[in-house]
Amino acid sequence: RVIPAQAALFAHVWLDPQNPPRAIMLQYYRDGWMHRAVWGDYDVIPWGAANTTERVHQGELPALGEWTRLEVPVEQLGLNTGDALTGFALTQFGGHVAWDQVSIRGTSDPANDPLRSFAAWWRSVAGKDTPGLSGELADLAKRGPQAEASVEARRRLLNHYLINVCADTQRSLAQPKAELARLQAERTALEASIPSTFVYRDLDQPRDAFVMLRGAYDKPGEGVQPAVPAVLPPLTATGANGRATRLDLARWLVAPEHPLTARVTVNRFWQQVFGTGLVKTSYDFGSQGEMPSHPELLDWLAIEFQRSGWDVKQLMRLLVTSNAFQQTSQVSPELLARDPENRWYARGPRLRLDAEQIRDNALFVSGLINLTMGGKGVKPYQPENIWEPVGFAGSNTRFYTQDHGDALYRRSIYTFIKRTAPAPFLSNFDAPNREQFCTRRERSNTPLQALQLMNDVQHVEAARELAARMLREGGDSAESRIAWAYRLLLTREPAAEELAIVQAQLTAHTNRYAADLAAAQQLIGNGESKPDATLPADTLASYTLVANMLLNLDETLTRN
Structure with missing residues (x-):
């Protein structure tokens, strides 16, 4: 802070009457801590030479228990108008003290006040690094008002001064600045709430690309341009100077004449539905891969997929409603010997x-x-x-x-x-x-798979809710409830032998939980959803284990 004319340094202080200090001190920094004013016991704070401007005694301590303004003319401390103070310190010896506003009082010539004069500010920062400025403006401020600079550069420096330094404009800009800060905070919050991702953009001047000799990054060989293997349809380039771009590559990949994209895609979906692709090596359509078992079918599916607008749902509907998919997976020994991998689709996938x-x-x-x-x-x-x-x-x-x-x-x-x-x-x-x-x-x-299906909380909870459905929707008898579950899970009726086995398990579980209601409550308490309170706990627990068993059947877990 630059000291104005007729200046005095002041601070506000409150001394605790129950625990007053022996001395208090104001210290100011101008090229060193050499300017001090002391109240109270002069000798207990021995910093600075006694009886000089380094340590000036101001008299007794101010009144206790009330706020007092301490004021010292700058001349008493060896300071002069125009000096720049860069720090102050509030010091006490013992006791309890509270401090408040510390500042400078005085009058100043606006023409020489850096806070009110652009020219004075520019002179004051000349030869220094100015916070808040960088690049060309920082260099211009450091060179001072005498520096040669364009009108535009000087205008930008003046704008910086008016917006960030000038005391007069700071008062008038306070409200607009606060509004700007609020709007910027709203914008930041809004931008943070919007999902973002990286997007590719081609360089205005593409980098040169080379074949790296033996793969060494520092040994470039022949220069190359974006292109595709000559065995494939040509790539139409739309970029500057006839250079292909990523967009050109994307269009080429989905072009109707492209031989691979649609075929590879429908083969992956066929593999998902039937277990094995028409091309068994779905990861390799090249010279190391297998030939398709049904090449004409693969071609037809690829064309249909393209014609549908690459509609995946339509393709999947076509596959799962086909006769090939809807066949039974049962196979005779003769057919199994002739086609063990079902490459000719004489049976459904299992x-x-x-x-x-x-x-x-x-x-x-x-x-x-x-x-x-x-x-x-x-x-x-x-x-x-x-x-x-x-x-x-x-x-x-x-x-x-x-x-x-x-x-x-x-x-x-x-x-x-x-x-x-x-x-x-x-x-x-x-x-x-x-x-x-x-x-x-x-x-x-x-074995871990079976253990998970029998004990995982998600599956036990699902078994409990399936058991509740069996009790509510499956009829009044154990036989009808078990049959209902078979129809739901396996889309068939249980065989007599299966029904007898499940009924025996249900009877054993019923007897167990009828004698141990605590165990029943523990079983049906799995998961966050609440069990049906209208169903007896022992009955629900018994059917839960039956439902768990049915959910673990090989026939439930296998697509037949």
């Missing part, structure tokens, strides 16, 4: 459901499933300590926070997947881990 389908099927038949479309990912039930061992400090996925309510029962496609720690129900049933590219899922058969 394969275990994917992980997501197993979970969704249990939720659907139980009535728990939430079929809401779209929205953010959800976090259903999951064992503890899955994310934490691989989480980074400060990461928003270090700890797993389970969702509640309807979010627990959304379709598995909406499950939030942590790349390094996928959901156990997905991993156990061979879902890809998101760390590697996968074109075809393998299908394993492990």
Whole structure:
């Protein structure tokens, strides 16, 4: 702060009457802490040479218990008009003291006041680095008013002064600045609420590209241009100077004459429905891959897919309503010997459901499933300590926070997947881990899969709700309820032998839970949804285990 003419330094102070200090001091910095004023015991704060401007005694302590304004003419402390003070300190020796406003009183010539004169401010910052300025303006301010500069540069520097420094304009700009800050905060909040993603944009001047000799990044060979293999249809370039762009590549990929995109895509969906693609090596349509078992069918499906506007739902409907898909999977020994892999589709596909389908099927038949479309990912039930061992400090996925309510029962496609720690129900049933590219899922058969289906809270809860449906919708007898569940899960009636086995299990469970209601309550208490209070706990628990058994049948988990 520059000292104006006829200036005095002042501060407000309050001394505790119950615990007064022995001395208080004001200190000011101008090229060093050499300007001090002391009230009270002069000798207890020995900083600065005694009886000089480094330590000037101002008399006794001010009145106790009331606010007092301390004021010292700058000349008493060896300071002069125009000096720049860059710091002050409030000091006490013992006691309890409260301080308030510390400032300078005086008069100043506006022409020489950096806070009121652009020229004075520019002179005061010459030769210094000015906070808030960078680049050309910072250099101009540092060179001073005598520097040569364009009219536009001087105008920009003046605008900076008026907006950020000048005391007169600061008062008039206070309200507009506050409004601007409010609007900027609103804009920031609005932008933060909008999902964003990176978007490619071609450079105005593309970088040169080369074949790197033996793959060495520092050994460029022949220069190359964007293009496609000559064996494929040519790429139409629309970029500057006839150079192909990413948009050209995208258009080329979905062009009607492109031989691969549609064929590869329909082959993947055929593989999803039938277990094996028309081209068995769905990951390789090149010279190392297998020839299609039905090339004309593959061509026809690809053309139909293109004609439909790349409509995936229409393609899937076509596949699952075909005679090939709707056949029984039963096979005679002779046919099995002739076509063990079912490459000629003389029988329907038989394969275990994917992980997501197993979970969704249990939720659907139980009535728990939430079929809401779209929205953010959800976090259903999951064992503890899955994310934490691989989480980074400060990461928003270090700890797993389970969702509640309807979010627990959304379709598995909406499950939030942590790349390094996928959901156990997905991993156990061979879902890809998101760390590697996968074109075809393998299908394993492990004891852990059965243990999960029998004990996982999601499946036990689904079994309880399926049991409640059996009791409410399946009729009045055990036989009718079991038959109803068979029709729902397996789309057939139970055989007499199957019915006898399930009834025997139901009787055993009924006897057990009739004698142990606490165990029944514990079983039906799995999950966040509440069990039907109108159904007896022991009966619901007995049917829950029966429903759990039916949900674990190979026929339930396998597409036949």
